[in-house]
Amino acid sequence: MSPITARPLLFTVIVPLLLAAAPPSTAPASPRLEDELPHTFSGVERVVAVGDVHGDVQALKDVLRLAGLIDEKDRWKGGKAHLVQTGDIPDRGERTREAFELLMQLEKEALAAGGRVHALLGNHEVMNMLGDLRYVTPGELASFADQGTEPDASGTPRGQNGHRTAYGLQGRYGRWLRTHLAVVRINDTLFVHGGVAPEVPAKTLAELNRWVRQDLFPGNPPGGGTNSQGPLWFRGYALGEEEGTGPALDSVLQRFGAKRMVMGHTTDRDGKIRTRFGGKAVFIDTGLSTGYGRHIAAVEIRGGKLTALYPDGRMELVAPSPTPSGKLNP
16 A cells, blocks of 8 residues: 555544544533522521622622631631522622622632532523623623623624623523522521512422523523512512511411521611511621622521621521421421
């Protein structure tokens, strides 16, 4: 066989062998609506919940240091504690990406230490993923410019393409957010951004979270992520009359096996953690970001006790009274 005819044969033999020996791709699989994501956790000794961040990463760091969850180098030191951030990391502030990156880092570090970080979906996360930019500041938008695959069109805001790419299904932050839930239960407490209304079309947390997440994946009917009565938007427990709304809250807590619900979304302008319905509803959006007054606060749940954490000290909160049944659902 001549050298001229041998070369193609050698190529056809060696290249397939090299490809077969190559290591598999390390690119993470695309998130899917059908992915099973853990939503219930028990036996957790300490839980710390933090409300809306709105682009203020420094305020987020300050409240996490106040709670003893990160050190001076912004590394996890919370051990087996669970941190819940109840959504609305983006919009209204310019350092959203830094806040995302911090929580992405802390997720890994906490898990390695036996703890957890739960960054829940808020309405502003969903708005950004679906292209609703009403509350994105120019500086925040511009910070995503390096995420785009092509320059912004002439006459459009800087960072618009990068923002769309970053929040897309394959984007750095869109991929990450689509692996997160709207509602989790830790021990006997539900955590959610807005609130779980009694009308939600779900009997389990898995069904409830799927209803919210179906808005984030193409080809699905409208779900709870954009529904005005969905768990990212509902304000009934924050604003409704206790006498009329109390039974609704009791029914939801009983349905999902909890005795209290911790919520963000509705800002308390006095900067304090607030409880209603005999401690069954806890509101933690104190206006953490500078745009809302920079009120540093978190709630700690430990040994059945609820404590508000502030820079000037700790304050024990009202413990919830039992549900009408006197017990939790399994």
